[in-house]
Amino acid sequence: MPDELGGLVTAARGGDRSAFEALVRATTADTYTLAFRLTGNEEDARDVVQETYLRAYKSIGKFRGDAQFSTWLYRITANCAANQLGRRKRHRHDELFDDAPLEDLAPEHDPSAQAEATNLRNQLTDALEGLPPRLRAVVVLRDIYDLPHEAIAAELGISESAAKVRLHRARRQLRERLFPLPGEEDEAHAV
Amino acid sequence: MRCEELADHLAAAEGGHLVEPTAQAHVQSCLRCQAELAQYRKLLRALRTLRTEVLTPAPGLVSDILVSIEAAGERSAVRSALRGRKLAYIGGVAVAGMAGGAAALVLVSRRRMRLAG
Numbered sequence: 001m002p003d004e005l006g007g008l009v010t011a012a013r014g015g016d017r018s019a020f021e022a023l024v025r026a027t028t029a030d031t032y033t034l035a036f037r038l039t040g041n042e043e044d045a046r047d048v049v050q051e052t053y054l055r056a057y058k059s060i061g062k063f064r065g066d067a068q069f070s071t072w073l074y075r076i077t078a079n080c081a082a083n084q085l086g087r088r089k090r091h092r093h094d095e096l097f098d099d100a101p102l103e104d105l106a107p108e109h110d111p112s113a114q115a116e117a118t119n120l121r122n123q124l125t126d127a128l129e130g131l132p133p134r135l136r137a138v139v140v141l142r143d144i145y146d147l148p149h150e151a152i153a154a155e156l157g158i159s160e161s162a163a164k165v166r167l168h169r170a171r172r173q174l175r176e177r178l179f180p181l182p183g184e185e186d187e188a189h190a191v
Numbered sequence: 192m193r194c195e196e197l198a199d200h201l202a203a204a205e206g207g208h209l210v211e212p213t214a215q216a217h218v219q220s221c222l223r224c225q226a227e228l229a230q231y232r233k234l235l236r237a238l239r240t241l242r243t244e245v246l247t248p249a250p251g252l253v254s255d256i257l258v259s260i261e262a263a264g265e266r267s268a269v270r271s272a273l274r275g276r277k278l279a280y281i282g283g284v285a286v287a288g289m290a291g292g293a294a295a296l297v298l299v300s301r302r303r304m305r306l307a308g
Contacts, residue, residue, distance in 0.1 A: 017264060024256050032248040037241075046252055053256045054263055117240065124237050143238040168202035171234065175202070178237070179230035181223065 009069050012060050020060060024053055027070070031077055037140045038081035040129050044088065051080040074145050078137065078155040085133050120178075127177045131170055138163050139170035192217045197224055207232030 005026060011019035031052055035045040055076050063072055128136055137156060141147045153163040176184050192213050200214040207228060209215045218224045 017260070020260065021257055024260070025253055028253050028256065029245045029247060032252065033244065033246040036246050042249070046248065046255075049248070049252060050256055050259055054259055057260050057263060120237055121240060121244070124241065139238070143235060144241050146242075164203070168199055171202045171231065172198070174238075175227075175230050175234050179233055181227055181230065 005069055009060075009063070009065070013063060013065075015061070020057055023069075027073060028053075030070070031073060034074060034077050034140070034145060035081055037128065037144070038078065038133075038137050039084060040133065040136070044081075044084050048077060048080045048084050051084070052077045055080065071147070071151075074141070074147060075151055075155050078141055078147070078152070082137065082156045085137075123178055124174070127174050130177070131173060135166050135170035135173065138166040139174065142167050143171070194221060194224055197221075201227050201231055204228060204231060207235055 005023060008019045008023050008026070012023055028049065032045055032049050035048040035052070036042065039045050039048060052073065056073060063069070128140065131139070134156075138152055141152045141155075142149070149160050149163050149167075153160040156163065158166075194217075197214055197217055200209060200211055201224065204210075209218060209228070218228055
């Protein structure tokens with residue numbers, strides 16, 4: 001999400017609803033992508049995105065601008081997703097939405113390299129979706145969206161050390177599945 | 192340090208780099224841990240590439256969001272209007288009370304002046 005949205009953010013902070021609507025239009029796909037990665041399904045992702053913007057709209061006046069707007073929005077999304085997953089915990093369904101359209105913003109020009117990269121990304125996406133939601137959340141927020149441990153812990157309602165433990169566990173599971181060492185292959189394929 | 196003890200250090204290595212000197216020393220002399228650390232670096236690089244991908248939501252999401260924001264805006268406007276009316280009502284009652292009190296004081300003081308005269 002580019003942070004060339006400063007003018008819109010300033011206007012929205014001053015109560016300009018049309019500026020906030022422009023921010024929504026500019027950032028929805030990115031917010032939806034994060035919500036989908038955190039929840040693993042389209043229905044929950046849509047609910048999370050709606051809740052995220054509603055909360056952002058109500059609290060945009062408190063946004064100080066000391067963080068990027070995108071980071072602020074990621075934190076709200078992470079918090080809303082944690083709440084949504086908590087509500088869904090009893091009757092969670094883990095269907096994979098393989099038909100979710102993907103748009104690559106930085107396509108490779110070398111077709112074979114592109115095919116290899118696409119293959120790896122697909123495997124990685126599958127592996128991420130196979131993680132338990134609580135592990136998936138920390139690895140997505142830390143290793144894809146680069147949020148600090150402290151922010152992740154705050155938005156997920158856990159301690160910083162618990163966030164780190166989950167992150168290391170998630171990385172290990174992903175590594176064993178995608179890049180197994182000799183002796184780990186059988187375990188990886190059994191997952 | 193044994194390889195099993197290093198597992199957490201390898202998974203924790205930010206950017207694939209170890210901080211702990213004892214862990215670094217072990218990896219320098221252990222081919223298996225070097226390979227494992229290299230695989231973590233590949234994993235972190237691959238995860239980073241996902242940042243450039245954007246999923247396209249099904250049509251209608253933006254309009255749903257805008258509708259809910261508009262509804263929230265209207266609710267907030269109604270709340271502030273009601274709050275304004277409530278304040279005006281309380282203010283009105285307070286002013287009327289004060290005026291009544293002042294009138295009573297005037298009447299009492301006139302009556303006392305008549306009795307004294």
